[in-house]
Amino acid sequence: MAVSIQSEKAPPEEKNGKTRERRNRNDSVIDEAIAVMSEKGYAATSIQEIADRVGVLKGSLYHYFSSKEELLFRIIEKSHQDTSRISAEVGALDLPPLEHLLEHIRRTSEWFLRNRERAHIYFTEVRNLSGERHAEAIQWGRMFETDVSALVTAGQENGTIRDDLDQRLVTRYIIGTMNNLRSWPSRPGSKKQFGNDQIVDAAVTLIADSIRAGSD
């Protein structure tokens, strides 16, 4: 993938120049790690290559991260934090289940598309974490699934979502479709491709038409 990532950097609020510089360097390390890992996969990524891309000596990277695994964990942790915040924001809108679910799908899908490389790592590299980090990341994945699952169940109960299919299958269908959006044809600046907004609109329309009650 050669898609550039639009990372959300912290605003430059620090008064202290060194702290700011350290934070910026920290962000560059994360950004380059995301670029390399999403292209080559975690196992084939070397700390040396990340250091080369950031433009520092390999040893310097260990001021920021104790290991390649910690770097992976931080990337996944940030993805979880971002998608959890989206989930909370949509929850605060207090919409009925089907509308809540569709808005959740829309906003989370937008995040996946704005952060394709990060999302790719989030979905495919959790297996490379070990011990508590692995357990925590698996738990985050379950939380996301539980959110969607609860909304599907609530929609089936109030008669707005089809109930001829088990909620677990409908849930996996929704999550699977969202996870795959990052492979949809999009290339910034190309006329033959689609903008993120068009992709999200199409996905929400297709999912809505398949799960709405009356489809069966």
Add this chain to the structure above:
Amino acid sequence: MAVSIQSEKAPPEEKNGKTRERRNRNDSVIDEAIAVMSEKGYAATSIQEIADRVGVLKGSLYHYFSSKEELLFRIIEKSHQDTSRISAEVGALDLPPLEHLLEHIRRTSEWFLRNRERAHIYFTEVRNLSGERHAEAIQWGRMFETDVSALVTAGQENGTIRDDLDQRLVTRYIIGTMNNLRSWPSRPGSKKQFGNDQIVDAAVTLIADSIRAGSD
């Protein structure tokens, strides 16, 4: 993933005992390579581990495969051959576009679910091939996409598939949903999980209800 793969082994038709033994060993190597690669990823897979699982010395494996990359290529090649054969079989039924497409989705999805580990490698490890092997595997992926795309276009033209969404987006949606089926909840022998037939039925129903003309 701890799902066992049901490989399609060649029937024992050879008269020559040595040839049969060699072919069986060849199959075991492929089967163990699939198991290790789908669990750990290609980059983290060692020839040593595959040899240990087959129960032979590492050097012996090179009688069957010249390199780890060749092993990966053979796995992907076989997946392409299997799915191409399914595509040809469905084509021979001479169905109208929408029915043709849905039957293609059904049978290919069944293959994905019967061969979860192999399908996982097929979808995620092509980037580890190089040179002509990489070019060939990319070409196979395009052929699959072209097949689905042609059916979506034909269905839009004869008025059976919705045409308010670009055929390329509908195509990616279908392929994305199919690719994700291997992560749907299925565990042989568990009452809480679903059989492959239930998963395929649900997926075909959801896709059909979202793409059929009149959904818009």
